[in-house]
Amino acid sequence: MSDLTTNNIMNDFLDDYDVKKISKGEILKGKVIEVNDKEAVVNVNYAFDGLISKQELSLDDKSPSEVLKIDDEIDVYVISPNDGEGYVELSLIKVLAIKEREEIKKAFEEEKNIVVYVKEEIRGGLLAYYGNIRVFIPASLASRNMIDLKTLVNNDLEVKIIELDFRNNKVVASRKIIEVEEYQINKKALWNSLKEGEKRTGVVKKLVKYGAFVDIGGIEGLIHISDLSWNRVNKPEEIVKENDKVEVYIGSIDLSKERLSLILKDVNKEPWTLHENEIKEGNIFDGKVIRLTSFGAFVQIFEGVEGLVHISEITDDNIAKPSDILEVNQNIKVKVLNFNKNDKKLALSIKDVNESNKEYLKYVDEEDGVSLGELFKDFKFE
Incomplete structure (x- = not known):
């Protein structure tokens, strides 16, 4: 019997019993009543049950039992009111595609984010799916930072649709734009904190x-x-x-x-604050030459505390430059001439220490008319 004859018989049957008619492209509500390895049977409140083949259940070649179970209530798309074997030919993929298209279109128009599943890395970027709709994410828009695209594969990813053309099957999304927006929000909050x-x-x-x-x-x-x-x-x-x-x-x-x-x-x-009470005019410190200039030498007396020994305060001898008698990292004794706490400036002298030592030695040497040489003449150093 031809398909045309079968359709005529079905139409006569429906007319005789005043049963509602359904049309190709119509979306119906149904309830799953049977699932096997090849198909799913759905009650659509019609004279005949509907049948969804494995190919119309999923694009991923999943088993029908992975997609549906008995008593699931679903929307289905009518491919044909009569498949030639007494069933209404239905599609789950097509009805989902219609809904998914509407959702993507709405998200695009309202500039809202959607979640896609990243399927694989392809030339130029990533192939992802929003349900059964293919979404392309260019490599340059996969993240704000440089990343290995493979780390995103087999994961859900929140993106924003930036280009939409269903007629040419072109759906382009960006993860980077979301991360940039989040970065700007977080950065502003951080600056304010x-x-x-x-x-x-x-x-x-x-x-x-x-x-x-x-x-x-x-x-x-x-x-x-x-x-x-x-x-x-x-x-x-x-x-x-x-x-x-x-x-x-x-x-x-x-x-x-x-x-x-x-x-x-x-x-x-802060060293100057820590040591300010220890630094007084006239005090003598052990210091280290840390820098030489044409006009003097900078000497450190504490870590982070240094002062200037002007060239005129190095020696009474006539020298052309400090490096004539001093070198960097040389340990010397210095005397505090002046200390400005507010400006953290310290004036030091080397020659005053030497003069003090000479005066002290002269004083000791001449005390009671006895020289140091005489005092220690009988002392043996071992």
């Missing part, structure tokens, strides 16, 4: 001649070379290296220009 003087944990990202850039959780700040240590630093790598985890203090904050200065040295251990 910053307070000068508070302590933060960060990671050294880059070293430059004048300091180190540190990320404190989405914001990068600069530790100037002078703020790496209380001691003199010639280059940042003497103190830190890239990827070091560091504890820093918030320095100055410029919200309008989004500039942040950080401090690595402990602000609570």
Whole structure:
């Protein structure tokens, strides 16, 4: 019997019993009454039950039992009111595709995010699915950061549709745009939470001649070379290296220009403050020459505390430059001439210490008319 004859018989049957008619493309509600390896049978409240083949259940070639179970209530798409064997030919894929298209279109128009399943890495990016709809994610839009695309495969991913053309089966999405939006929101919140003087944990990202850039959780700040240590630093790598985890203090904050200065040295251990009560005019200290200039020598008397010995205070002898008699890292004694606490300036003298020593030796040597040589003439040094 031909299909045409069969259809005519069915139509006569439906007319005789005044049963509702269904049409191709119609969407019906149904209830699953049977599932096997090849198909699913659905009651659609019609004279005949509906049949969904395995191919119309899933694009992933899943077994019908993986997709549906008995008593599931679903919407189905009518492919044909009569499959030639007494069933209504139905499709789950097509009805889902209609719904999914509507959802994607709405998300695109309202600029809302959707969740897709990343199926595989392909040339130029990632192939993902929103239900049964293919979605392409270009490699450049897969993340705000440089990542290995393989880490996203077989995972759900929240994206935003940026291009939609169903006629040409073109659906393009971006994960990067979401991450950029989140980054901007988090960055703004972080900027607003910053307070000068508070302590933060960060990671050294880059070293430059004048300091180190540190990320404190989405914001990068600069530790100037002078703020790496209380001691003199010639280059940042003497103190830190890239990827070091560091504890820093918030320095100055410029919200309008989004500039942040950080401090690595402990602000609570500022050397000048720690030692200011020990430094008094006339005191003599053991020091170390840390730098020589044409006009004098800088001498450190405590870590982070240094003063200037002017060339005229080095010796009474006539010298052309400090390096004539001094060298860097040389240990010497110095006398405090002047201490300005507010400006943290310290004037020192070497020659005054030597003169004091000469006067003391002369005093001891001449006391009671007995010289040091005479006092120790019979003493043997071993």
